[in-house]
Amino acid sequence: MKRELMMGIIVTIIGLLGGTPSLSIAQKNGGTLHAVLRDNPPSASIQEETTSSTLVPFMPVFNNLVVFDQLARVSEPANIKPDLADSWRWTDGGKRLTFELHAGVKWHDGVPFTSADVKCTWDTIRGVRDAGWRKNPRKPWYSNLEDVVADGDLSVTFVLKRPQPSFLSFLASGFSPVYPCHVDGQTMRSHPIGTGPFKLAEYRRNQIVRLVRNPDYFKKGKPYLDEIDYRLIANSGTRLLAFVSQRTDITYPDINPDDEKNIRLQQPAAICDLAPAFNVGQLIYNPSDVTLRNPQLRKAIALAIDRKSLATVVSKGRAAATGVMMVPPEGAWGLSGEQIKSAPGFAPDVEANRREAQALMKQLGYGSDRHLSLSMMVVNRTGHITPATLLADQLRRIYIDVTLDPVDIGVWTQRETRRADYQLKMWSSAPALDDPDAILLEQLSCRSSRNYSDYCDPVTQAMIEKQSATADPQRRKELVNAIDLRVAEQGARPVLYTSYTGFCRYPFVHGAIRATNSLYNTYRYEDVWLGR
CATH class of the missing domain: 3.10.105.10 (Dipeptide-binding Protein; Domain 3)
Incomplete structure (x- = not known):
């Protein structure tokens, strides 16, 4: 009993300080995170868009091969973690990058994930495959990518023309989800199919994006939330009002110093995280x-x-x-x-x-x-x-x-x-x-x-x-x-x-982090939980 009491005190202190407890005993399952969007997403296809208005609500639908640590304050190479890939290695003087993939992963429609999906994704980005995309904004990143080779169902190799230290970081970005071979671009723009912790349940333009927990997620025990409910509120003043009136649990990550001041005046318990x-x-x-x-x-x-x-x-x-x-x-x-x-x-x-x-x-x-x-x-x-x-x-x-x-x-x-x-x-x-x-x-x-x-x-x-x-x-x-x-x-x-800028949240929202050196890489939300 004393141990449970002490653990509870530790978790409370960490939450008040704005941190994120890593102790699994503190994490609770269930609940809906009420969030907000500032713009109507141009589409639901992250690979075709460049705006946070698409990435923020739809990053939870997908996985990358590797991903920046979602609980780290800085998105940097030292914080790159496995995602769909369990491991990776460089060979040929830094010109070949091979990933061993996680077994048993399924797309949200039940189709097995394999190395072919990785190849399809980056062949489309390279421009050697037509997946029905309207735009391809990530193509400039991969001008050094010569080929993608599927070495069996669970192994894939990226072949570079020359060594490129940044290449792994590209793959860890929130803008680098793996797409399924069997789903065309039109579908991905309106009802994306991913492998991620959440599945798309509702997408009404100019109104709502609603995600529900993926019960078959390959990371056991995650996500903790049952749902994420993103409501579109275009006016910044109305967005702030929705937060201070507790109709939303977390703000959009565009809070500036004036916004923070107003929030603290009306909701002193709110935790705001702003930085350059x-x-x-x-x-x-x-x-x-x-x-x-x-x-x-x-x-x-x-x-x-x-x-x-x-x-x-x-x-x-x-x-x-x-x-x-x-x-x-x-x-x-x-x-x-x-x-x-x-x-x-x-x-x-x-x-x-x-x-x-x-x-x-x-x-x-x-x-x-x-x-x-x-x-x-x-x-x-x-x-x-x-x-x-x-x-x-x-x-x-x-x-x-x-x-x-x-x-x-x-x-x-x-x-x-x-x-x-x-x-x-x-x-x-x-x-x-x-x-x-x-x-x-x-x-x-x-x-x-x-x-x-x-x-x-x-x-x-x-x-x-x-x-x-x-x-x-x-x-x-x-x-x-x-x-x-x-x-x-x-x-x-x-x-x-x-x-x-940054974002504000209520103390019961745990595991929500925005990296200070990127606006785009920490919205997977598989680690977010509600401690009401």
Whole structure:
């Protein structure tokens, strides 16, 4: 009896401190987690989408070969755990990665999972198999993948063209679920079939995503929850009201410092976990717009940006912006403020920067009596419109009048893919991983379909490929820093701000973690339990 009492005290203390007890005696089965979504998911197919609006509600439906520890605060290689694969090994000098798969796993429709499903998934991503997908945003990650070989039903090998230290991290991302061979793309977009801890029970667009426990889940004893009920609430104020009125148990992971303050005033017992987040605001130029191709204009725009003011608005000054990689110490690869101060707009004297920008604009024929008019597309969310409004005001100081064009995320995605119907866009990019390949290969490589600015510099491209193959972490970091600084100095896609966000939950919700260096990797929820 004394032992049970002590265990209960320990669990209570850990819960009050915001931690997650690992003691199995504390975990309870059953109950429904009432959660919330901020957007209508464009579809249910994680492999075809890039937004948390799809990943958050549907990651519990799937498994990866390997996955980042769902209870770890940092998504990093040291925290990669087995998932559908029991073990893995590198051979051939780091060019072959072989996985031994877990036996007895079944898809939610009862079909056995085998290595053929792994091959089907990555053959579709590579573009050598047609599974009926409409989009393939992860293809740039796997440009180094030469083949996927099924070595029997429970063994599969990824064959690389060259060694690539980041490759295993790609497979551990929340954006890397294994798909079934026998289910087509259309079905996966509306009623996905996975092997995960939860099965899709209901998906009503603009209303609800409801998941129910998979009784045949191959990880015995998991999940602990019976259901997860995601309700769509588009308005941020209404989402907060739903939480403080206890109609939801956990918030969406986009809570900012002002939201946290309001929640703590009304629900002092709520546990909020906020930190600098790898959510980078960038200004992207439409590559087809002739006016915006002018390097002198781009330099003037870069010089006009006051990042300190943007940080004050976006993160209450708690998160600094430098380059495209996450700022240290939270990030492993980013530039320090000292390293980047030579790039346009990063010198501390904002007024001196703007005087230089005004001089450049006058050389282009603009001034107080003749302004340049531009439109800027922005996602129709408060967290995007607010910094966009401030940026527009900053650009007005150098004779540029910016008209905001707020659009829903679905319209944004369509225009972005077509590179049409916008001149500027404020792009809030939350990379899947704090890893150079996940960012550089996807956003800045000449060969990437997701390089929406069409940035293509031969020197930078060679540096990107060199860092990708570099095994020594320190040497690789030096190369990544050099790329980051080079892109900033070119004003190719100015970085504006980073975020300080997180989520809040009630003390009875245990096992819910958001990694500080990724917004996308910790929503499997097989470890979440309710201690009411």
